[in-house]
Amino acid sequence: MTSGLKASQPWKDLQTHFESIRDQHLRELFAQDPDRGATLAAEAVGIYLDYSKNRISKETMRLLFALAESCSLQERIEAMFRGEKINNTEQRAVLHTALRAPRTASVMVDGSDIIPQVHEVLDKMSAFCDRVRGGQWTGHSDRPIRNIVNIGIGGSDLGPVMAYEALRHFSQRNLVFRFVSNVDATDFAEAVADLDPAETLFIVASKTFTTIETMTNANTARDWLLSHFGGDTAAVAKHFVALSTNADKVAAFGIDTENMFEFWDWVGGRYSMESAIGLSTMLAIGPTAFHEMLAGFHEMDEHFRSAPLDQNLPIIMGLLAVWYANFFQVETTAVLPYEQYLKRFPAYLQQLTMESNGKYVTTEGQPVDYQTGMIYWGEPGTNGQHSFYQLIHLGTRLVVCDFIAFAKSLNPIGNHQDVLIANVLAQSEALAFGKTDDEVRSEGTPPWLVPHRVFPGNRPSNTILAEALSPGVLGKLIALYEHSVYVQSVIWNIDAFDQWGVELGKVLAMRIVPELESHASDDLYHDSSTNSLIRRYRKLRR
Numbered sequence: 177m178t179s180g181l182k183a184s185q186p187w188k189d190l191q192t193h194f195e196s197i198r199d200q201h202l203r204e205l206f207a208q209d210p211d212r213g214a215t216l217a218a219e220a221v222g223i224y225l226d227y228s229k230n231r232i233s234k235e236t237m238r239l240l241f242a243l244a245e246s247c248s249l250q251e252r253i254e255a256m257f258r259g260e261k262i263n264n265t266e267q268r269a270v271l272h273t274a275l276r277a278p279r280t281a282s283v284m285v286d287g288s289d290i291i292p293q294v295h296e297v298l299d300k301m302s303a304f305c306d307r308v309r310g311g312q313w314t315g316h317s318d319r320p321i322r323n324i325v326n327i328g329i330g331g332s333d334l335g336p337v338m339a340y341e342a343l344r345h346f347s348q349r350n351l352v353f354r355f356v357s358n359v360d361a362t363d364f365a366e367a368v369a370d371l372d373p374a375e376t377l378f379i380v381a382s383k384t385f386t387t388i389e390t391m392t393n394a395n396t397a398r399d400w401l402l403s404h405f406g407g408d409t410a411a412v413a414k415h416f417v418a419l420s421t422n423a424d425k426v427a428a429f430g431i432d433t434e435n436m437f438e439f440w441d442w443v444g445g446r447y448s449m450e451s452a453i454g455l456s457t458m459l460a461i462g463p464t465a466f467h468e469m470l471a472g473f474h475e476m477d478e479h480f481r482s483a484p485l486d487q488n489l490p491i492i493m494g495l496l497a498v499w500y501a502n503f504f505q506v507e508t509t510a511v512l513p514y515e516q517y518l519k520r521f522p523a524y525l526q527q528l529t530m531e532s533n534g535k536y537v538t539t540e541g542q543p544v545d546y547q548t549g550m551i552y553w554g555e556p557g558t559n560g561q562h563s564f565y566q567l568i569h570l571g572t573r574l575v576v577c578d579f580i581a582f583a584k585s586l587n588p589i590g591n592h593q594d595v596l597i598a599n600v601l602a603q604s605e606a607l608a609f610g611k612t613d614d615e616v617r618s619e620g621t622p623p624w625l626v627p628h629r630v631f632p633g634n635r636p637s638n639t640i641l642a643e644a645l646s647p648g649v650l651g652k653l654i655a656l657y658e659h660s661v662y663v664q665s666v667i668w669n670i671d672a673f674d675q676w677g678v679e680l681g682k683v684l685a686m687r688i689v690p691e692l693e694s695h696a697s698d699d700l701y702h703d704s705s706t707n708s709l710i711r712r713y714r715k716l717r718r
């Protein structure tokens with residue numbers, strides 16, 4: 177049995193329409209509708225989305241909106257905001273939107289309003305950050321904190337590190353920030369190599385407080401600190417804080433729950449960077465700028481909740497992703513920020529998009545008969561232009577690109593910004609329109625070289641443009657992608673908020689650890705490949 181999506185009339189209408197548009201070139205589409213550069217665009221909350229360089233017509237959008245309506249998209253959006261348990265397999269509400277709701281809002285979960293607790297934690301974070309940033313929070317030997325090391329992985333790392341890099345311009349520069357995620361000891365060793373334990377604060381960030389990578393690194397951090405303080409465990413209280421939903425585990429680790437900043441099970445790990453998990457961000461940029469970021473998220477939330485389909489940025493982006501994934505059978509989306517501060521944005525988006533929509537069964541547990549989440553990847557421009565853009569321009573695969581650019585640089589030096597923006601515009605133009613055989617020949621290119629220099633074009637992209645990167649704009653941008661991911665999941669009828677795909681590897685790793693450490697027994701019960709690799713490892717390690 178399959179999900180029925182492909183049998184629905186709106187889907188069939190899209191399939192028929194696809195047959196008529198699949199071979200049309202963007203050159204033709206622009207010739208047929210010369211204004212599409214202005215009309216296939218939308219603007220909201222200071223974010224401009226030009227989606228005209230996609231392989232679509234106005235009819236495509238009309239049919240995609242009809243598909244969205246047939247999937248009750250707007251009801252599903254309301255269900256999320258209202259706190260319904262839309263994370264079906266974990267029976268949880270999905271309320272990252274409540275984390276950025278104003279103090280005056282009210283959102284009920286299981287009969288109680290969660291907004292007061294959200295703001296209580298934000299206030300506690302603000303007070304703590306003011307003390308650390310002002311030098312009043314001192315370490316065990318009374319020295320002010322200079323170094324902050326966030327220990328976490330997945331959503332407890334990627335959001336914080338991305339936000340720190342993105343908002344570095346707004347950060348307090350006398351504080352050093354490091355992020356340790358990998359269980360590979362090198363990550364920890366290199367992060368603390370030049371740090372003085374007496375001036376170092378560890379933030380142990382883990383929703384569950386059971387994740388093996390984080391707990392291993394946290395234990396190593398505690399040993400590192402205590403070896404400096406002669407084993408005096410009283411030092412832990414001044415040098416460790418925890419961000420978690422699990423107070424019992426935090427206490428069991430030895431961190432006073434007074435030094436714990438709480439969040440809740442209705443916050444998914446990859447949707448948590450504006451919860452207590454954002455403590456490192458708040459330490460870097462301060463409570464005021466952190467609240468500006470939350471306000472940016474909230475503006476996009478309100479837009480998503482209220483704007484009509486054809487003006488709704490996350491809905492447009494989400495539906496375009498479905499169009500490419502399911503009709504053109506596109507495998508990947510490249511996210512290409514022309515803003516150096518967003519260098520970790522593609523990595524952050526990988527978890528957001530792929531952990532959310534990498535699902536092969538519907539919410540009812542039936543296998544899907546269509547592709548779901550695309551592969552997301554990318555690097556900042558212009559660097560990528562000198563590496564992988566060759567394949568996007570002239571390779572055999574269709575890659576969808578999201579270009580992200582800002583009118584104003586945070587470091588306005590010389591003409592760098594104009595050169596940067598000229599490049600992003602040139603890339604989307606070249607991808608869409610290419611360079612014809614005639615154009616190449618007319619330049620006097622020898623015939624044998626012509627095919628190598630022809631750009632087929634017809635390669636789609638979105639361009640997202642805002643005035644300048646700021647805490648608020650970062651919030652809007654992240655919320656844009658978060659909601660686009662949800663739109664896709666609604667169409668595909670999958671649960672975007674669980675992540676069972678992580679579990680099997682975790683369980684098997686726990687079984688293999690003692691086998692690697694064992695010297696005595698050679699009784700291994702894996703497949704012959706895994707058994708051989710374990711034996712080889714043991715031998716090499718000896």
Ligand code: F6P
Pocket residue numbers: 329330331332381382383384385386387390445446531675678
């Ligand atoms: O990778 C699986 C996952 O559960 C993510 O969803 C989460 O962000 C990450 O592990 C870290 O989990 P925790 O915050 O509980 O340590």
